[in-house]
Amino acid sequence: MTLRNDHDVLIIGSGAAGLTAAIRLAETKRVLVLAKGEISGGSTSWAQGGIAAVLEPGDTFDSHIQDTMVAGAGLNRRETVEFVVENAPAEIDSLIKMGVPFNREADDDLHLTREGGHSHRRIVHVDDATGWAVQEALQRTAAANPNITMLPDMVAIDLISGRHVAGDKGEAGRIWGAYALNRVTGEVETVTARATILATGGAGRTYLFSTSPRGATGDGIAMAWRAGARISNMEFMQFHPTCLYNLEVKNFLITEAVRGEGGHLLIPAKEKGERGYRFMGDFDERMELAPRDVVARAIDHEIKRLGLDYVHLDISHQEPEFVKGHFPTIYAKLMGLGIDITREPIPVVPAQHYTCGGVLIDLNGRTDLKGLYAAGEVSESGLHGANRLASNSLLECFVFGGAAAQDILDSWNELDAPPNINPWDESRVTDSDEEVVVQHNWREIRRFMWDYVGIVRTTKRLERAQHRVELLQQEVDEYYGNFRVTMDLIELRNLIEVASLIVRSALTRTESRGLHYTSDYPERADRARDTVLVPRVRD
Numbered sequence: 401m402t403l404r405n406d407h408d409v410l411i412i413g414s415g416a417a418g419l420t421a422a423i424r425l426a427e428t429k430r431v432l433v434l435a436k437g438e439i440s441g442g443s444t445s446w447a448q449g450g451i452a453a454v455l456e457p458g459d460t461f462d463s464h465i466q467d468t469m470v471a472g473a474g475l476n477r478r479e480t481v482e483f484v485v486e487n488a489p490a491e492i493d494s495l496i497k498m499g500v501p502f503n504r505e506a507d508d509d510l511h512l513t514r515e516g517g518h519s520h521r522r523i524v525h526v527d528d529a530t531g532w533a534v535q536e537a538l539q540r541t542a543a544a545n546p547n548i549t550m551l552p553d554m555v556a557i558d559l560i561s562g563r564h565v566a567g568d569k570g571e572a573g574r575i576w577g578a579y580a581l582n583r584v585t586g587e588v589e590t591v592t593a594r595a596t597i598l599a600t601g602g603a604g605r606t607y608l609f610s611t612s613p614r615g616a617t618g619d620g621i622a623m624a625w626r627a628g629a630r631i632s633n634m635e636f637m638q639f640h641p642t643c644l645y646n647l648e649v650k651n652f653l654i655t656e657a658v659r660g661e662g663g664h665l666l667i668p669a670k671e672k673g674e675r676g677y678r679f680m681g682d683f684d685e686r687m688e689l690a691p692r693d694v695v696a697r698a699i700d701h702e703i704k705r706l707g708l709d710y711v712h713l714d715i716s717h718q719e720p721e722f723v724k725g726h727f728p729t730i731y732a733k734l735m736g737l738g739i740d741i742t743r744e745p746i747p748v749v750p751a752q753h754y755t756c757g758g759v760l761i762d763l764n765g766r767t768d769l770k771g772l773y774a775a776g777e778v779s780e781s782g783l784h785g786a787n788r789l790a791s792n793s794l795l796e797c798f799v800f801g802g803a804a805a806q807d808i809l810d811s812w813n814e815l816d817a818p819p820n821i822n823p824w825d826e827s828r829v830t831d832s833d834e835e836v837v838v839q840h841n842w843r844e845i846r847r848f849m850w851d852y853v854g855i856v857r858t859t860k861r862l863e864r865a866q867h868r869v870e871l872l873q874q875e876v877d878e879y880y881g882n883f884r885v886t887m888d889l890i891e892l893r894n895l896i897e898v899a900s901l902i903v904r905s906a907l908t909r910t911e912s913r914g915l916h917y918t919s920d921y922p923e924r925a926d927r928a929r930d931t932v933l934v935p936r937v938r939d
């Protein structure tokens with residue numbers, strides 16, 4: 401029974417949020433960073449478009465704030481938006497110092513691209529593979545710091561709270577670390593720390609089609625909820641308008657920057673070689689550069705209306721060198737699939753892309769639970785409101801990873817050392833002989849969430865989803881109580897928890913706002929309110 405108690409701070413998650421926090425803390429604290437697979441396995445590595453920041457004369461903080469709030473449909477918390485937008489230039493500076501090779505113009509100024517909902521060019525990027533460059537730089541910096549230990553293949557299962565304290569029950573609402581499955585040894589380890597940061601990313605894999613990597617199963621949201629933290633705005637699931645439609649490659653994103661650099665959305669032409677109908681003008685005067693909820697709903701509408709499998713995204717009217725120069729990763733990937741994007745359009749469909757809701761935090765990254773912080777996609781900071789503006793999320797990871805770290809350093813004397821914690825109890829479980837149950841339920845959740853809780857919702861479909869969630873929750877709870885944990889089972893338990901939070905939140909919102917669109921309540925209510933779910937237990 402391994403007890404890991406030799407670090408000051410535990411960070412669950414090794415993407416942009418987790419590693420930013422680790423690097424800031426490691427100036428004085430010993431930090432343990434867990435990842436459930438490879439250290440580079442989160443969404444950060446997959447980010448294409450870039451990072452939004454006001455960096456050009458003529459652009460202003462006010463304008464970035466305004467664009468963020470317009471996309472967020474009145475639900476953003478203004479102080480959070482100001483905090484993030486005003487810190488953006490410093491965060492970009494710090495990434496440059498870490499060695500992120502952002503694209504530059506001939507005069508050495510940063511090259512800024514444009515994305516939907518932004519009224520200026522303000523996206524810094526590294527070609528069309530920004531996330532990979534950022535992840536590499538953060539990992540390199542973290543690896544060089546002796547105060548940081550990064551452990552891959554460690555799956556956090558549950559947070560350690562008052563009820564896990566040995567002997568008398570410990571302080572209610574205090575978090576001391578987490579139990580984690582070591583995938584190499586198969587053992588559940590007890591990992592304790594004075595402070596814990598959740599940086600576990602989003603919950604995209606609740607949906608059948610998603611641009612997120614395999615591990616985006618909402619683990620942090622589910623763990624925080626079970627431990628007693630409030631979760632908010634889970635109905636706001638962002639669907640990216642342009643995921644590649646390909647029967648073999650299921651989750652390859654075609655960056656919004658393709659539209660930013662002039663790409664058109666077309667109804668596929670009847671004859672090969674003819675140009676299709678450019679339909680976005682029928683939906684929004686901003687055409688392809690309308691915010692993504694508008695574009696995704698328009699594509700969904702056209703696909704359903706015309707019975708299409710996909711629509712086309714076409715950038716072939718631009719010079720081939722321009723296309724290859726701006727989108728080398730996409731060009732190479734699609735060439736490998738037989739599509740030459742300099743000559744022909746790309747078949748695209750919307751897919752789940754980003755989780756706007758999450759664990760409720762304040763400006764210091766604090767959750768409701770003492771010693772527990774959250775940063776990045778796992779959290780709901782008030783930045784995105786009802787819809788995230790493109791390229792604001794990596795930025796949120798840097799700003800809140802840093803804010804959480806700073807708050808831990810500032811309040812160190814209030815964070816007492818962990819007491820004795822009971823080890824993980826496996827005395828009543830056996831190895832599963834019915835893996836099929838886990839695999840089946842994974843598929844079932846993702847399918848009904850896609851069909852019933854997707855881009856356009858109705859109360860009836862949401863109620864159907866709720867009924868299925870309840871049945872599956874009983875089944876998974878029973879299974880979880882009887883069998884030894886595996887990564888698939890841990891994730892399944894979290895997926896169903898998160899699906900339940902999404903459906904409950906969506907049923908609560910009797911209006912259409914931002915990413916939540918329901919045909920039963922198509923209008924926006926006069927007053928903007930967050931959906932805040934409050935757990936029954938806090939231990």
Ligand code: FAD
Binds near residue numbers: 530612793
């Ligand atoms: P992630 O980078 O997702 O990292 C999560 C970490 O948590 C991983 O290390 C994972 O192993 C770990 N983890 C999860 N659960 C557990 C557990 N139970 N135990 C232990 N570890 C766990 N945003 C932008 O701003 N600009 C873009 O251009 C952009 N492009 C995108 C393109 C794609 C294809 C995708 C999917 C997203 C994109 N986004 C973009 C969104 C952005 O990438 C993410 O919001 C952001 O990277 C999230 O970072 P994070 O640190 O919160 O989590």
Ligand code: SIN
Binds near residue numbers: 449654789790791792
């Ligand atoms: C993209 O490159 O289109 C994704 C940008 C984002 O999700 O912010």
